Amino acid sequence: MSTKLDQLSSWLKERKITEVECMISDLTGIARGKISPTNKFLDEKGMRLPESVLLQTVTGDYVEDDIYYDLLDEADIDMFCRPDENAAFLIPWALEPTAMVIHDTFDKQGNPIELSPRNILKNILKLYADKGWKPIVAPEMEFYLTKRCSDPDFPLEAPMGRSGRPEVGRQSFSIDAANEFDPLFEDVYDWCEIQGLDLDTLIHEDGPAQMEINFRHGEALHLADQITVFKRTMREASLKHDVAATFMAKPITDQPGSAMHIHQSVVDIKTGKNLFSNADGSMSQLFMNHIGGLQKYIPELLPLFAPNVNSFRRFLPDTSAPVNVEWGEENRTVGLRVPEATPQNRRVENRLAGADANPYLVLAASLLCGYMGMVEDLKPSAPVKGRAYERRNLRLPITIEHALERMEACKAAEKYLGEKFMRGYVAVKRAEHENYKRVISSWEREFLLLSV
Template identity: 80%
Template sequence: MNTPAEQLEQRLKQQKITEVECVVSDLTGIARGKISPTNKFLAEGGMRLPESVLLQTVTGDFVDDDVYYALLDEADIDMVCRPDPDAIFLVPWALEPTAMVIHDTVDKYGNPIELSPRNVLKRVLKLYADNGWSPVVAPEMEFYLTKRSSDPDFPLVAPVGRSGRPESGRQSFSIDATNEFDPLFEDVYDWCEAQGLDLDTLIHEDGPAQMEINFRHGNALSLADQITVFKRTMREAALKHDVSATFMAKPITDEPGSAMHIHQSVLDVATGKNIFANEDGSKSERFLHFIGGLQKYIPKVLPMFAPNVNSFRRFLPDTSAPVNVEWGEENRTVGLRVPPSSAEATRVENRLPGADANPYLALAASLLCGYLGMIEKVAPSTPVQGRAYERRNLRLPITIEDALAQMEDCQVLQEYLGRKFVQGYVAVKRAEHENYKRVISSWEREFLLLSV
């Protein structure tokens, strides 16, 4: 049987790959790494990167020195990045035969780097494995296509489609509105097939040129990798067709935000059965406890679902996004929806994560909340009948400052996700928010410039 290194070499040579993009995900979800000739990549068996790349903000800045040196070696040492042979993806838009290989990160002793988002998800999945469970997830990714713009002061607008006209009004589930961008999506599906991404359906969402791609249910780590690749693929296809694709949570004023809904269930490894359903098809105690855990801990992990100041604009009133951890069956006004299904497909849909969330961290956070609920046997609230948008009892923090404070103060998260990760993640997001507060907005110029 071939070793992982031999499997990796075999796959690259079969595809006649000449260049390899060696990548890791930072806390924001940006791919960081190196591009290497295939021969050099195989000879070295991976790469080394400074640990500090995991504490970069979305603007490329770093956290304050006191946090930086509390979490990292003062010598600014490298971490070892090891390729995962199960995470090889072609780069179909590259001029040369190129593959992207996602890496795991360890220190010089072989210990997983605590700040790595992929390691955080692996850490949560091990909790399930240790109990004989295997979580199953099915993400849904919403995003906007927009007209290309080089000036960030100009609002984003819908692009021109095949008809020669931009979309107007709400075109939810419209086939014709989706077909406006057929050439683009033909490339997306061709590229995703070449990459082995497990896409399911394409849907037109509520906003102008707002789309949704659904993934088939499967392994959480594999799907986090696939979402990382898909977001980049979608952007590349959009650029080829002279438009932009954005996964911002709230890119356009007065239009719906973009979410990353996560459907979740859990299998018993020994039997292969869904532990959310009893033999008679009714909902199990573990299912209810899973929901109870989501309700109890989501307020603590919210920054992993809503990582940016823009993320919280999606939660403003009358934006069609739930700002609560209520639950209910077939109810889209709650944060935790139970879709109608057969007993073996019993699941809960977490509707709170934004499309801008790091997929490794969003999946890790959601699965951890459910796991804690099952371990602690947390009873959920009464399911909601009817509209839940205005409910106040189980509402969430509405600013990123409040959400980060709750995350920082939660000792349970430090125990299960690691003190370094929680401290580092909060520090990165606070640094980004401090950067944001220094920017004078167009609203301030419009309404204050000549009025106060």
């Protein structure tokens, strides 16, 4: 441990860092933590935070008292947060030399905190490692650029680009439309290079000023850290250029939603061979089992892929998002697409997760579903050829209430995720939904105010 901290200390001193943002991810994916002078950070070798931040909702509220005190110590004790020397990133937009260091969380006995999203992902990766397997993932992040607006009652609008005009119509894959925001994305790429993020391509998606950034394939924990850093980076660069970036799953009415597509495969740790392909290049039985696990368990764990009430608006009819767990080769209308690839690069693309999902939890959930398929020898359905949007088999839950009920009842996943995490996560999402239901929407005011 001391050697690792010495490495981190050298890294900070070489870059003349004066402040360190010490952070953990809560269940939503919000960065929680403390900002510390570098000297104090190195002296204390970590930080302490109340355990309760892991049961905090996106609105800042907490779960009901009976669940809260059942899952946490009544004294509201601290957890111990230790820096991960492999998760240190520069903050290029800060006025002073600043770094962000992601921490892992432990109780006072040194046990990993069960409610921690990063610990959940590490637990799932250990399941693979114990089998001699290593998952490889490549996330794709969709998001919208919008005009800055301080009033949440106003619908979001496309921002002005370099031409001085907002986008109209669909501009999918348009290079010129993406170039409207060149100065912004030049900063994004510069900042991400400084931070060591493995960005690949930039694509203009279907919606007005909707973009997609692809990450190069790699190790799941490192990429979850990178997504966490990237989302903060994208927001900061947007603010610098007087626009806003949102990763909401469905921010604009009648426009496509934003997804987090996850390409995933599994290799043998010793040989590096892709376990999804046989020696003759055909699809392996483990590949079929992996898809079978995704089909069976994604609907059971959907709140980890679609965590908010807004997430389920992506799954409405005619929204261009997949609405089931069908699979097929080179088919973007299914939830589980198998892209054309060489045997060594064979993978499945999970197209169901929203861009609003916590990166640690959604990668953990997607890999866990596939893992359970592999160890339970699950068989997938027949692959779909042609359009799959209207297929009624293998449908997803259509509301967050139904999805939370199914997750709560999924004992097979609880075995791996832990009872405490399952109860805590469901409780947080229910508390958020209760808060949502108290808000009167503009639709109700528009159509009911003077009509009923």
